[in-house]
Amino acid sequence: MVSKYLMLSSIFLAIPVPVSADIYKCEIEGKLVMQDIPCPEGVDQSTVKVVIQNDTSKKYKPYQPAPYDPSEFSDFENQLIKSHKVEVGMSVKALEFSWGTVRRINRSAYGPEQWVFQKGIYQRYAYVKDGIVVNWQD
Incomplete structure (x- = not known):
């Protein structure tokens, strides 16, 4: 029974899941600040949505050194x-x-x-x- 749960959980862990986060863009004392917490009250704020995804579909060719000349x-x-x-x-x-x-x-x-x-x-x-x-x- 335990091995069945372990197998199912390992399958779910192998599936890439996108994760998103909000980044807050503020202008404080004339400087652009990007942070993960909301801007102080009274400061213009815009939000940037960041999506983090582990793309396992990319296939990279193994390193091939230049041929010997x-x-x-x-x-x-x-x-x-x-x-x-x-x-x-x-x-x-x-x-x-x-x-x-x-x-x-x-x-x-x-x-x-x-x-x-x-x-x-x-x-x-x-x-x-x-x-x-x-x-x-x-």
């Missing part, structure tokens, strides 16, 4: 790409052709970006500054 790279980078290696000084475009699509990019206030590449449980890292590999670790 050896003429875009130096002989040095082409050699690295073919052998799936990385060296300091190579471009990020060559890096991605060599190691594959980056899984995550970690940024900090100081130092280069850390690009994380993963294949199965194996991770390797490239450190990138201004579009150029400045260090790597595998």
